[in-house]
Amino acid sequence: MKLIISILALYMVGAHAVVQEQMFKGTAKLVEVLIPNELLSQKTLKFSCRRGSKEAKTYPYITKENRLFALIAETYYSEFETISCHINETKVAEILVLDKAYPITYLRVPSEQTSPSPETQARIEREQTLLGKVYATSSSTLLYDKPFVVPLDSVVTSPYGVKRIYNNGELAGYHSGIDYRAATGTSLYSANSGKVILAQDLFVTGNTVIIDHGKRLFTIYAHMSKISVTVGQIVKQKQLIGLAGATGRVTGPHLHWGVRLHSTLVDGNTIVSETETFFDRF
């Protein structure tokens, strides 16, 4: 009996609470965990999450006393594995990824946009390379101090995640942002404070503004008729960044709002709700 008790005690000393969470594919999720006592004195901690047998991804985080907060993202094409997160080598969280049924829509756009000419294809590729460079840098500190808000108080005409089929052709991927009804000339505002890292015309998204909010969280505003900010500019939450329009690959004027967390385009509504939770608890 005495032996059993000592074995149990040893086990408890080495055990940590493993936080259990759930998230849907295509969303952002706030993970809050306790930093294991033995790691509290360490200067730098590594927070990483592993999906199945894939290589673990390291995520930026914020700490307050013995708590660690991180926003993680799961792709639209998730394979629904359980994500296990670690601080250094100690497992601290387990997140179950759930499926979500997204609807299908059929879109009609000019054939030049679905079967681009070689010149257009070259332009699209140049712009993808540019975007890769733009997204490669993000502030190492948070550039916002309050929850995100949606950029426009208007009807959502196409939510995140809708499967899209162009001109009766095959599936052309999914809708990676949220579309809001907006007549040309409607004022558009930043969803949070941050730094403008792109402000120019692109083939697919037309006049586009991308804002870095720090720690690899970005918001994207597309199809604008006018851009009112410049690259490098620091913007506040709800600052005017431009006017809605119908530039780029569109069927009519609207605002397409995208949210990119790490390298994943997620449902913007989840960055609003998860940052509300973060500022409640932090």
Ligand SMILES: [Zn+2]
């Ligand atoms: Zn859109």
